[in-house]
Amino acid sequence: MKIAILGYGTIGSGVFEVFGTNVDNIKKRAGEEITVKRVLDLREFPGDPVEARLTHDFRDIADDPEIECVVETMGGNEPAYTFLKELLLKGKSVCTSNKELVANHGTELLEIARQKKINFLFEASVGGAIPIIRPLMESFSGDEIIDICGIINGTTNYILTKMDRDGADYADVLAEAQAKGFAERNPEADVEGHDAARKIAILASLACGAEVDFRDVYTEGITKLTALDFEYARRMGRVIKLIASMRKIDGKVFSTVRPMLIPAETPLYTVNDVFNGILVNGRFSKSIMFYGSGAGKLPTASAVAADVIEVAKNRGRNIPIVWSNKKQPIEDRMEQKNDFFIRVKHSDKHKAKEVFSGVHIDELKPENGEFAFIARNMAEKDYEEAAKKVDIINKIRLLNVAQR
């Protein structure tokens, strides 16, 4: 089988390397040789092994009938979307690592692949090398997924782990992460939770069998967390993680991204640095966790390569993926109940006690002359009402393992 790669960046060059160096093993698994015929990139790579296959013209790929499968590792919506739609309509299977594209256009591209009896696969779009898309599609098919709860953004997990270990503040750790290349110059997509929201929308679409719009996922980032929050967390025996979740309650679907206080009883507690961990709860299978490096050139490339091999093994056959074009409604988070860890100024102590008098509260040993407490089992809307009446320094929700 002849393939092409769109984009010779980190992941794209990794895919080129995997197909160039793992030849025998791939031939054995795919049942045939797979060769990269063309690589599209606007740049030149003099002296690089890719040179002989490099093209600057998308038509060299789209119009080549010999190329049966195209890997897309450009990232972003455009021109990826326009390219892939044309390729699929032409009957070429596509494998992508582009979560933005899958979150935005997955429904439509899956539908074209279905009609053309080819495949649109995207294992590498969530969790890098961690197998999560295919297990959700296949391994849980006899089950019903009722809860997904994951650490699926490596940049924020690196920052939070550093803040926890070093007692450092957000801005300092971010600057260090940027210097080391673990965070982007413009970190907004990561630190505000948008990247995690796109990924959980992809996982939720597979779990629900319908389109979950990432814009419906209520998202809070990590930018307001301080060293003091981590000190409180430590005293509670918890750590703070950015948690992306999807949860079915009585047939209703909730989905959020936000920092949460994680207890030591869950395996998510030990997911540190740039690692990802995704906990999936099925009605029958109970908690199953997938853990590993959520990014990186060769790990992600190997996940893309596995998709390409599935394409080779499924010629003329669309691998069924239950993700219809029906829209999955996401419930308003305001109805959801949570335990909130809350910090207010000492001068607001009595006011806070009055305002939160309707719920059970546990006072915590204060730091820095503050008043800190946990408000139990409170609806989000009630919290928001109460929060208007008192000056809140910060609040973080608790992950309640028993509820999950």
Place this chain on the structure above:
Amino acid sequence: MKIAILGYGTIGSGVFEVFGTNVDNIKKRAGEEITVKRVLDLREFPGDPVEARLTHDFRDIADDPEIECVVETMGGNEPAYTFLKELLLKGKSVCTSNKELVANHGTELLEIARQKKINFLFEASVGGAIPIIRPLMESFSGDEIIDICGIINGTTNYILTKMDRDGADYADVLAEAQAKGFAERNPEADVEGHDAARKIAILASLACGAEVDFRDVYTEGITKLTALDFEYARRMGRVIKLIASMRKIDGKVFSTVRPMLIPAETPLYTVNDVFNGILVNGRFSKSIMFYGSGAGKLPTASAVAADVIEVAKNRGRNIPIVWSNKKQPIEDRMEQKNDFFIRVKHSDKHKAKEVFSGVHIDELKPENGEFAFIARNMAEKDYEEAAKKVDIINKIRLLNVAQR
């Protein structure tokens, strides 16, 4: 699709329940309704919903052309093997949770399924509901698996966790586990490591693409461990786990089952109680861990159900599984190097120092008037030679994360 179940024990009745209660979801995922037409068991189940479908005669299933797929949850080699071979030769796909059968006859049964263009699937044979067989088959296909290292026996993990937490001795914890139903009356297969050896042989066969014979897996059990071993472990910042492993070094394959001292840096450290955790290292993908409940009625049944749905989705097509009838040689463990934690009587201290003088040793703070030390980077054969010359109370190998 009409299916049958062989054996109405814990797992079999779970499979019956899953197909009886998760009807809509399964129909959506499989693309058609799946009904259990017959259940084979020698016993009667008066009043049980299975009653109307129950048969005592295997012919009612084997000779029914309407039954396309058979679930086997009887366990053991016979009559499972004879039944399944006939069913496959008749063109019926088979899904099994029976690790003994897969370890003994997997190669032959897979070959029949290939020839008949049907499927022989066994996701539930290792790790209960944890997806591990299919990820090894599909998700790592672009990679090369170089190392599998897992806690894959729930009974022994429960016993070891209890010994660690309570400072209790092996015999007491085993008795308690038996009383609670976590260990069998005859626990030998679990505590001597034979169950784990069968499971790692299955995983290694998939990783190597050739038949790994479980009888070639060098196996040590947990019966010699004492409370004092756990006390030493704690002081080293480690825990003791029964580790089943497969490792490729320079094209040679090693596979063993034995208790090991696990450092806190690996995610296996937190796999406790009856949970399973399997760490897979690929050449490209690096460490990926699969974690969850490794047993239990409905978790295991849901894994079997997922296999049945794959059968429905792949009518007339054999899902390629790279596990040939070529025999995979397993290297003699004697050539492998390990770090050994060793305890000898105080009176043997000087003798031990002399005997182990060829390797680097670290002395540990002694307990109970013993002499305890770690002998570093020692070939198994050299250890065995040295061990003959001095009275060893106990020895446990260290899991070296850096080496892996």
